[in-house]
Amino acid sequence: MTEPVRADLVSLLPRLRRFAYGLTGSMDDGDDLVQSACERALSRLDQFQAGTRLDSWMYRIMQNLWIDQRRARQARPEAGMEPVDLEALAVGDAERELNSRLTMTAVQRAVRKLPEDQRAVLLLVCVEGLSYKAAAEVLEIPLGTVMSRLARARLAVGRVLHSEKQAPSSQTKG
Amino acid sequence: MTKQPWVESMLVAYVDDQLEPAQRAAVEEIILEDPEARAIVAVLRGSAAAVKTAYDQPLREPVPPRLLAAAGGGESASAGTVVPLPARKRWLERPWKMALAASMAALAVGFGIGYWQARPSGEFRLAGGPADETESGQYEAALYQALEDGSPGTQVAYVDTAQGRRGAVIIVGTVSAGVSSNCLEFRREWRDAGNKVVSRGLACRADSGEWSVLSMPPKPAS
Numbered sequence: 103m104t105e106p107v108r109a110d111l112v113s114l115l116p117r118l119r120r121f122a123y124g125l126t127g128s129m130d131d132g133d134d135l136v137q138s139a140c141e142r143a144l145s146r147l148d149q150f151q152a153g154t155r156l157d158s159w160m161y162r163i164m165q166n167l168w169i170d171q172r173r174a175r176q177a178r179p180e181a182g183m184e185p186v187d188l189e190a191l192a193v194g195d196a197e198r199e200l201n202s203r204l205t206m207t208a209v210q211r212a213v214r215k216l217p218e219d220q221r222a223v224l225l226l227v228c229v230e231g232l233s234y235k236a237a238a239e240v241l242e243i244p245l246g247t248v249m250s251r252l253a254r255a256r257l258a259v260g261r262v263l264h265s266e267k268q269a270p271s272s273q274t275k276g
Numbered sequence: 277m278t279k280q281p282w283v284e285s286m287l288v289a290y291v292d293d294q295l296e297p298a299q300r301a302a303v304e305e306i307i308l309e310d311p312e313a314r315a316i317v318a319v320l321r322g323s324a325a326a327v328k329t330a331y332d333q334p335l336r337e338p339v340p341p342r343l344l345a346a347a348g349g350g351e352s353a354s355a356g357t358v359v360p361l362p363a364r365k366r367w368l369e370r371p372w373k374m375a376l377a378a379s380m381a382a383l384a385v386g387f388g389i390g391y392w393q394a395r396p397s398g399e400f401r402l403a404g405g406p407a408d409e410t411e412s413g414q415y416e417a418a419l420y421q422a423l424e425d426g427s428p429g430t431q432v433a434y435v436d437t438a439q440g441r442r443g444a445v446i447i448v449g450t451v452s453a454g455v456s457s458n459c460l461e462f463r464r465e466w467r468d469a470g471n472k473v474v475s476r477g478l479a480c481r482a483d484s485g486e487w488s489v490l491s492m493p494p495k496p497a498s
Contacts, residue, residue, distance in 0.1 A: 109476065119343070120331050129333065132334070136343055140346040209329075253288035256323040257316065260319030
């Protein structure tokens with residue numbers, strides 16, 4: 103059983119990296135998390151139930167590792183906690199060219215500011231494309247909790263997007 | 277936008293099409309009557325797409341070798357390195373007489389193919405040349421030639437004179453969307469005592485032109 107699992111794990115890597123990027127907010131930290139998760143998974147292959155989804159199992163391992171790391175590092179200030187100053191970023195002639203990058207940056211900042219539990223739900227459903235039921239199983243929370251966390255996270259991100267769209271025009275006219 | 281939490285939950289499930297028909301009808305009614313609910317729906321729709329786009333960078337980049345190693349192997353993977361492979365050029369530049377005089381093992385090293393060899397026990401080990409009697413210079417030369425061509429379906433046959441075996445390397449294709457386009461999946465088929473044996477592998481090329489090969493243990497073809 104172990105060899106097919108390893109091969110599947112290799113093919114899952116791009117998606118695991120994406121999930122880790124979302125969780126940590128950094129490509130480097132994300133890759134460290136993926137590496138730790140792969141090592142943990144391979145050392146506990148006996149705990150993987152054949153016939154269940156390997157991706158879900160990996161997402162759960164990653165989320166748990168990340169929570170552990172965050173607890174250990176709690177003294178450190180969070181990178182995502184700086185205030186979002188989109189107006190300042192959006193001023194200038196290059197604003198149109200910058201627009202998509204700005205949107206991306208704004209979204210990433212908004213996601214990083216979310217509470218840990220909301221962020222995981224958001225990433226699993228909106229980025230990884232899991233159903234609510236699959237996300238509930240990964241995070242071991244009820245379906246209703248998935249829905250409420252997802253709604254709050256989406257509204258928080260949506261508000262940032264909304265204000266970001268308004269910011270350039272109000273600034274350039276002024 | 278400060279609806280009751282349960283309303284927001286229903287609205288997000290509506291946007292994601294995760295409601296039962298009866299619930300869906302009820303939510304549609306709320307949306308028709310309530311402009312605030314309509315505004316929330318618009319925000320929920322926009323945010324999902326934006327979040328997805330914001331994190332697609334890892335899908336457009338090759339997977340770093342250290343992660344391929346971590347996913348593929350046990351002990352060697354924890355070292356976090358993939359065997360560095362000598363570039364092909366180095367061998368080609370050698371005078372052909374030297375290459376001819378070289379032993380089979382040296383030839384294999386000269387071709388610059390190192391690989392991860394998976395043991396049937398599930399443990400992996402790193403090898404810089406033939407890992408055991410099943411890895412011949414002829415196989416490695418065929419593998420290298422097939423990888424250099426790289427197009428799906430490419431098939432390079434080889435005859436392992438030492439083992440008296442015939443086999444072939446077949447390029448299956450580039451690895452599923454998202455992994456570096458520099459990675460190819462290949463299949464190796466050979467006959468062992470009349471039985472057809474198949475093994476799968478993954479080869480990734482670094483910018484320097486070197487190939488790293490991860491091969492899975494062989495299985496008898498059914």
